[in-house]
Amino acid sequence: MKNLKYLLAVAFVGQASYGFAQYQVDALRFSQTQFGGTARTLGVGGANVAVGADLGNLVTNPAGLGMYQRSEFSFSPGLGLGSTESSAFGTTTSDARNSIHIGSVGAAFVNRRPDNDNNAWRGGTFAIGLTRINDFNQSFRYRGKPSREQDIFQRLSEDRGEALDDLAYRAYLTEEDALGVYVPADYRASRGNLTQEETVLTTGSQTQFDLGYGASYRDRLYVGGAIGIVSTRFTSTSTLTATDPAAPSTAEGTAFSSLSFRETLETRGAGINARIGAIYRANDVIRVGASIQTPTYMTLSETFGESLDVTYDQGISTDEGVVTSAEVDNDLGEFNYALTTPFKASGGVAAVIGKHGFVSGDVEYLNYGNARLSNDNSDQAVANNHDFGDDNDNVRQLYQSTVNVRLGGELRYDIFRLRAGYARYGDPYKKNAFDRTQNYFTAGAGIRQSNFFLDVAAVYGTNKRFYSPYALDNGAPVVSVDGTRYTTTVTAGWSF
DSSP states (O other), X not given: OOOOOOHHHHHHSTTOEETTOOHHHHHHHTTOOOOXXXXXXXXXXXXXXXXXXXXXXXXXXXXGGGGOSSXXXXXXXXXXXXXXXXXXXXXXXXEEEEEEEEEEEEEEEEEEOOTTOOOSEEEEEEEEEEEEEEEOXXXXXXXXXXXXXXXXXXHHHSOOSSHHHHHHHHTTSOEEETTEEEOOTTTGGGXXXXXXXXXXXXXXXXXXXXXXXEEEETTTEEEEEEEEEXXXXXXXXXXXXXXOOSOTTSTTOOSEEEEEEEEEEEEEEEEEEEEEEEEEEOSSSEEEXXXXXXXXXXXXXXXXXXXXXXXXXXXXXXXXXXXXXXXXEEEEEEEEEEEEOOOXXXXXXEEEOTTSEEEEEEXXXXXXXXXXXXXXXXXXXXXXXXXXXXXXXXXXXXXOEEEEEEEEEXXXXXXXXXXXXXXXXXXXXXXXXXXXXXXXXEEEEEEEOSSEEEEXXXXXXXXXXXXXXXXXXXXXXXXXXXXXXXXXEEEEEEEO
16 A cells, blocks of 8 residues: 655645655545546637537536537547646756547437427437546656755655665665664765756546436526546656765765665546536527536555665675665555545536627636545455545645636637637645646637538646655655646537
8 A cells, every 4th residue: 555655744835746645645636627528618718518519518517418409429639748847956857748648539419309399398419428537647857956954865864664764774775773763874975965856757647438418498498417437547657866976986975876766656446426507598698507516436446666776886784795786676565445526516607699609608616625535345355444534634634625717719700610718727725835726728720511520729738736755854845846738639520
């Protein structure tokens, strides 16, 4: 099971993100989704709660399915270009991570009554779709020369009973006497001279498979519901290196040469949720929409491992003889647990300007402090009895409610469409010494013909996070990571 290793760091920089930290980090990571769907939805900043007639309604407001007039199928591949700029120990370092993905694929099947039918229920649409709702692809790295009080040897001198301490002892980086664990004198002079570097690579995504239905009542009121099955895939690899640049023959030289500490985490899981919604067309111009989504209950399985490689400029005398290098590892196995994400409520207003287009705006509310972790005991052959009390307390103490805002519009001219939008996703942390608000700027274009449509959208997102490689008694080193991501999505669709 993943070791709990940043309790003191949470107290110091409570809103920091940690590479392999307590489970409250997972509670936020898998609850904080992004807007997704077709290029049309992306082009207007995801603001489609009151717009309708788009497969993007499956994950926002299924009542919009009732506005379809014809059946359709669409496919939306995408390309993501991500970059980061990290600041630590007085230096700034950049990195990049790109990915190709499927943003959306699905079909809507319309059953519309003829105009001479006087039934108040004018028709209904059944839709099926797969939508990417979270993207974990990112890479960042930092490099610098930490002070004596914040380098990796300071961390090793503060034995916390974690897996890293066991690895360091087995690799002869630390020794133990009656007073406790200490850094040996023959190479602790490296303190304050180390060059440290770390690369953190995360990959994966969350995708949601939806089945939904929307109906039209007198072409005035639209209602709908959907069931979603969420698939989660997340991997993270962290490699921290520390090097003493001094040669052993110099006055400053020590027995220590370098170390490489590697942590790997892989999480996979599945969950289920449901949502209902309504859209009311007050007149030919104004539409008002609202939807609610139940908490997503998901079961997750993670595997976690660590390894430490150390080299020495001078041989270290051990019970096994003199060694100049050591390689040790821990395979901490697999652990299963469950997560219940927060309830979500959305509202929106759209103004349709005849055949010239529309403008729309959404607000979305959710309280990340309501996420809950628990044991997954679905497999009777595996007994999980981890106490998540402290983790759930940390979720309540660290996270707060947020209101996400999405604005967008579409301009129509003949068969052509132009779109633009903006979305602001609020900071989920109660303490706001660091602002983690996410901003998205979107644009798009498209063409519409009788049986075919083609749309393209570009989304430029910015985010900020704070990372700590380890905790220290007098404050963890904090790495500031500014991230940007540019995503291009193309949707090809056919009406029938």
